[in-house]
Amino acid sequence: MDNEADAFYRELPKVELHAHLNGSVSFQTIEKLISRKPHLNIEHGMTAIGKGQLRTLDECFQVFKVIHQLVDTEEDILMVATDVIKEFAADGVKYLELRSTPREEENTGLTKKRYVETVIKAIQQCKSEEVDIDVRFLVAIDRRNGTEVAMETVKLAEEFMLSTDGLVVGLDLSGDPKVGHGKDLLPALQRAKNCGLKLSLHLSEIPSQLEESDLLLNLPPDRIGHGTFLHPEVGGSQSLVDKMVQNNIPLELCLTSNVKGQTVSCYSKHHFKYWYQMGHPSVICTDDKGVFSTDLSQEYQLAASTFGLSREAVWKLSQQAIDYIFAPDTVKQQLKQKWIDIQPQMFK
Ligand SMILES: CNc1ncnc2c1ncn2[C@@H]1O[C@H](COP(=O)(O)O)[C@@H](O)[C@H]1O
Numbered sequence: 001m002d003n004e005a006d007a008f009y010r011e012l013p014k015v016e017l018h019a020h021l022n023g024s025v026s027f028q029t030i031e032k033l034i035s036r037k038p039h040l041n042i043e044h045g046m047t048a049i050g051k052g053q054l055r056t057l058d059e060c061f062q063v064f065k066v067i068h069q070l071v072d073t074e075e076d077i078l079m080v081a082t083d084v085i086k087e088f089a090a091d092g093v094k095y096l097e098l099r100s101t102p103r104e105e106e107n108t109g110l111t112k113k114r115y116v117e118t119v120i121k122a123i124q125q126c127k128s129e130e131v132d133i134d135v136r137f138l139v140a141i142d143r144r145n146g147t148e149v150a151m152e153t154v155k156l157a158e159e160f161m162l163s164t165d166g167l168v169v170g171l172d173l174s175g176d177p178k179v180g181h182g183k184d185l186l187p188a189l190q191r192a193k194n195c196g197l198k199l200s201l202h203l204s205e206i207p208s209q210l211e212e213s214d215l216l217l218n219l220p221p222d223r224i225g226h227g228t229f230l231h232p233e234v235g236g237s238q239s240l241v242d243k244m245v246q247n248n249i250p251l252e253l254c255l256t257s258n259v260k261g262q263t264v265s266c267y268s269k270h271h272f273k274y275w276y277q278m279g280h281p282s283v284i285c286t287d288d289k290g291v292f293s294t295d296l297s298q299e300y301q302l303a304a305s306t307f308g309l310s311r312e313a314v315w316k317l318s319q320q321a322i323d324y325i326f327a328p329d330t331v332k333q334q335l336k337q338k339w340i341d342i343q344p345q346m347f348k
C-alpha cells in the first residue's frame with residue numbers, strides 16, 4: 001500500500017459496494033500466489049500500480065490477465081477471497097459487496113459453478129470465524145464474452161441467489177468498456193432484473209458510450225459504477241443526468257482507480273464533485289484495491305482532502321451508503337445501529 005490513512009478514516013465504519021475480487025488481491029496474497037506458482041515468472045510490478053504511477057485502462061486490463069494466471073484453482077480462490085474479506089474487515093469495512101466473474105480453467109478443472117461455490121465458502125468461513133463484516137456477492141458478467149455467456153451467467157446467479165440464503169444479491173456488468181455493446185446484453189440484464197437480482201452496471205467509464213448508457217439506463221439499473229462521462233461538462237448529456245436523477249440511481253465512485261487508469265486527469269477534476277454537489281446518492285468505493293494500491297480508508301481521506309469535506313460530512317457519506325446496499329432492510333437496520341453505537345467514540 002502506498003500510504004496509511006489517518007486514524008479517523010481507518011476507524012470510520014465503512015460500506016464497500018464496488019470491489020472486484022481479483023483486482024482486490026493484496027501484495028501479501030500475491031506473494032503467496034507467486035510462491036505457489038514460481039514457474040509463471042510473475043513479479044509484483046506486473047500485478048499492482050504503485051504511488052504516482054499511471055496506466056492506461058488497456059494496461060489495467062493486462063494486469064487482470066496476469067492475476068488470473070495466478071488465481072486458477074479452487075484453493076487459490078478460497079485463499080484470495082478469505083484474505084480480501086479479512087483485509088476489508090481490518091480496514092473498518094462493516095458491509096462488503098464483493099463481485100467476481102465466474103471463470104472456468106481447463107488446466108485445473110475449475111468450473112464456473114465451483115468458482116462461485118468457492119467464493120461463497122470463503123464468505124461462510126469468515127462468518128463462522130466471526131470476522132466483523134457482512135459480506136454479499138454479485139456475480140459479474142464480462143461484457144467481452146457476449147450475449148450467450150451473459151445469459152448463462154444470469155442463470156448461474158439466479159441459481160445461487162435461491163440456494164445461498166441471500167448471499168448472492170445481484171449482478172455486475174464489467175470488463176473492458178471498449179469491447180462489446182450493451183444492446184447485446186440487454187435480454188440477459190432484463191432477465192436478471194425480472195428474477196429479483198439487483199443490477200450494478202459499469203456505465204460511461206470511457207467517453208463514446210452515450211448511446212449504450214442511454215439504453216441501459218432505461219432498465220433502470222439499481223446502481224451505476226463510475227459513470228465518469230455521463231454529465232454534460234465531460235461530453236455526456238443532461239438527459240442522461242435526468243435519468244439518473246429521476247430514478248435516483250446511486251453512483252459507485254472510485255477516485256484512485258479513475259486517476260491511475262487515466263480516465264480522470266486529476267483528483268480535483270473527479271466527477272465526485274459534480275454529483276456530490278447536486279446531492280445525488282454517491283458512494284466512495286475502491287474498485288480494485290490491490291491493483292491500484294489503495295484501501296477504502298484512503299479513498300475516504302482522499303475525497304475529504306480533495307473536496308474539503310468536514311469529518312461530519314465524511315461520517316454522513318459513509319452512513320448514507322447503507323441506504324444503497326443490495327441486502328434487505330433488516331441488514332440496513334443492523335448496520336444503522338452499528339453506526340449509532342460507534343459514533344460517540346469518534347466524535348468525543
Ligand atoms: C478499472 N476499471 C474496471 N472497469 C471494468 N471492469 C473492471 C475494472 N476493474 C476490474 N474489472 C473487471 O473485474 C475483473 C477482475 O476481477 P474478477 O476476475 O471479476 O474477480 C476484470 O477482468 C474486469 O472484468
Ligand SMILES: [Zn+2]
Binds near residue numbers: 018020174225
Ligand atoms: Zn469496477
